[in-house]
Amino acid sequence: MSVIETEQLQVVYRAGLRRKPVQALAGLDLRVEPGECLGLLGHNGAGKSTALGCLLGLIRPTAGTVTILGQTPVPGAELFRQVGYLPEEPTYHPHLTVREALTYYGRLQGIADVDAASEGLLERLDLARWRDLPIASCSKGMKQKVGIVQCLLHAPRLLLLDEPMRGLDPLAVMAFRELLAEANRDGATIVMSSHLLGEVEQLARRVVILDRGRLIADDSVANLTRHREPRYAVAIAATDTWPPELEAPVAVDGEVRGIVAPAALPAFFDRVRDDRLTLISCALQRASLEEAYMSIVGEISHA
Amino acid sequence: MRERLWLHTAAHLRFYRRSRIVLGVGLAILGLWSLTLLPLFFGGSNAGRFNQLRSVAQQLTTLGWLLSAALGLYVTSTHLRNRSLQVILTRPGSPQLWLASVFASALIVAAAMQAIGAVVTLVLSLAWGVPYQIGFFYMAVNAVFQAAIVIAVLTTLGAVLHPVVAFLVFVLFNENTFESLRFGVELMKAQNHGGWFLEGARPLVIAIHTVLPMQYPFEGQTTGVVQSMRVTGTDWGYLLATAVYSFAVVAVCFLLAEVALRRRSFATTT
Numbered sequence: 001m002s003v004i005e006t007e008q009l010q011v012v013y014r015a016g017l018r019r020k021p022v023q024a025l026a027g028l029d030l031r032v033e034p035g036e037c038l039g040l041l042g043h044n045g046a047g048k049s050t051a052l053g054c055l056l057g058l059i060r061p062t063a064g065t066v067t068i069l070g071q072t073p074v075p076g077a078e079l080f081r082q083v084g085y086l087p088e089e090p091t092y093h094p095h096l097t098v099r100e101a102l103t104y105y106g107r108l109q110g111i112a113d114v115d116a117a118s119e120g121l122l123e124r125l126d127l128a129r130w131r132d133l134p135i136a137s138c139s140k141g142m143k144q145k146v147g148i149v150q151c152l153l154h155a156p157r158l159l160l161l162d163e164p165m166r167g168l169d170p171l172a173v174m175a176f177r178e179l180l181a182e183a184n185r186d187g188a189t190i191v192m193s194s195h196l197l198g199e200v201e202q203l204a205r206r207v208v209i210l211d212r213g214r215l216i217a218d219d220s221v222a223n224l225t226r227h228r229e230p231r232y233a234v235a236i237a238a239t240d241t242w243p244p245e246l247e248a249p250v251a252v253d254g255e256v257r258g259i260v261a262p263a264a265l266p267a268f269f270d271r272v273r274d275d276r277l278t279l280i281s282c283a284l285q286r287a288s289l290e291e292a293y294m295s296i297v298g299e300i301s302h303a
Numbered sequence: 304m305r306e307r308l309w310l311h312t313a314a315h316l317r318f319y320r321r322s323r324i325v326l327g328v329g330l331a332i333l334g335l336w337s338l339t340l341l342p343l344f345f346g347g348s349n350a351g352r353f354n355q356l357r358s359v360a361q362q363l364t365t366l367g368w369l370l371s372a373a374l375g376l377y378v379t380s381t382h383l384r385n386r387s388l389q390v391i392l393t394r395p396g397s398p399q400l401w402l403a404s405v406f407a408s409a410l411i412v413a414a415a416m417q418a419i420g421a422v423v424t425l426v427l428s429l430a431w432g433v434p435y436q437i438g439f440f441y442m443a444v445n446a447v448f449q450a451a452i453v454i455a456v457l458t459t460l461g462a463v464l465h466p467v468v469a470f471l472v473f474v475l476f477n478e479n480t481f482e483s484l485r486f487g488v489e490l491m492k493a494q495n496h497g498g499w500f501l502e503g504a505r506p507l508v509i510a511i512h513t514v515l516p517m518q519y520p521f522e523g524q525t526t527g528v529v530q531s532m533r534v535t536g537t538d539w540g541y542l543l544a545t546a547v548y549s550f551a552v553v554a555v556c557f558l559l560a561e562v563a564l565r566r567r568s569f570a571t572t573t
Contacts, residue, residue: 075392091386
């Protein structure tokens with residue numbers, strides 16, 4: 001059984017004084033299997049947060065169906081015992097202290113001893129010393145850490161994360177990445193929406209790209225990056241005449257570095273030999289998720 | 304369920320306690336009240352003590368009512384506007400339970416305010432040597448039921464409208480406004496003024512006036528209690544009727560607020 005299943009999911013908003021219809025999701029079909037770690041990508045307004053809102057029952061779809069863990073999500077459903085949600089905006093109860101807020105959220109999840117359950121998470125995210133600080137006085141990063149703890153507190157089977165790394169310092173990003181990897185190893189399914197493609201690339205094994213409410217790509221990270229044309233990053237010793245096969249050449253520290261397309265590689269090697277240039281390095285450079293993303297979204301925009 | 308209801312209620316009570324707006328409004332009302340009442344505490348003959356005590360009790364009742372009336376509106380619109388409800392609704396526990404806790408927390412504050420008022424009245428009656436009349440207690444309990452009506456109406460409006468708009472709607476379109484309108488319409492009809500417009504407006508005004516909840520039910524019938532602080536069997540009957548009426552208003556408002564909440568989206572839109 002899929003953890004998440006949507007069929008022809010559509011959301012239409014009415015915006016402005018004239019109540020003009022805006023299509024936020026246009027027939028999204030999505031399946032997420034147990035144990036997957038899925039990245040949900042797309043420009044601003046592509047429909048990522050709307051999709052997450054539908055998965056959580058916070059937004060009612062105009063048409064189509066959505067099930068998570070075999071049930072239709074509605075606010076306050078019992079199935080949320082097995083779901084952890086990290087909202088995009090750190091909108092926690094500002095009048096409560098970190099400890100009070102976590103106790104409140106944890107007790108609602110049915111955790112008897114929230115202090116004990118949150119201790120490890122607070123320590124790992126370097127939030128333990130701030131537990132008596134009112135949330136209103138917390139920095140953006142601290143609020144995000146509160147969100148992470150409340151989301152992981154009950155060891156959920158499904159994690160829905162909206163811009164999870166937002167506002168976090170590098171150490172916290174690393175700690176959170178480890179926590180997510182551990183949760184995933186323990187069997188948790190993760191769906192994360194993010195603009196930080198490097199983070200998604202490190203965590204997710206599959207990526208879904210949305211554009212104007214439509215699904216335009218759904219593939220593994222490996223496939224998405226592999227299908228882009230490979231290129232070779234080369235470096236030669238500094239020379240007066242730069243080989244014309246070298247794309248975007250730059251001179252750095254007595255070297256000339258650049259990119260060579262696979263088709264131009266034999267000609268490049270011939271020139272290196274004929275002109276007696278010194279080849280320092282030549283390495284296959286796989287496309288990053290960012291490049292793959294830009295290429296896919298660019299193709300759609302041109303189409 | 305009971306534990307979750309209490310968890311929400313306790314969170315709301317903390318919210319009231321730590322809110323600078325609630326504190327500021329409370330202090331402002333308390334300050335104005337003190338200025339009005341302080342002269343009563345100085346001087347005055349023994350014969351006039353009863354009237355002073357009655358005045359203090361009435362003022363305390365109004366003060367408690369004012370402080371607690373808008374709390375439901377405040378907490379509802381705050382959580383709806385800053386989207387902190389997202390964290391609650393993505394946990395087990397129905398939204399109705401959360402809504403019930405909003406009503407409950409505001410009612411707890413209303414009851415506490417009236418209880419404090421009743422205790423102050425009792426202490427003053429002992430200090431001034433004025434026999435404590437059961438009417439003081441009656442007024443405090445009656446004020447809790449009256450506060451419940453206003454809390455329910457404002458909370459429901461807060462679930463649908465912007466808090467400022469909700470407050471304006473409450474102030475402008477309440478029972479008193481439509482009572483005056485109804486009186487005016489009836490008067491014009493009796494004097495044969497108005498024509499077709501009056502004929503069309505009259506049933507509408509009557510219908511709205513009938514539907515709108517009374518803020519002070521049976522006020523006219525219980526003026527004797529306010530005057531003498533003595534309570535007859537009939538007055539207790541009116542108190543019971545007020546309780547039943549306020550319970551009905553709270554129930555209807557709860558259902559309307561629940562429908563309004565159910566129709567809302569609780570997430571960002573893109």
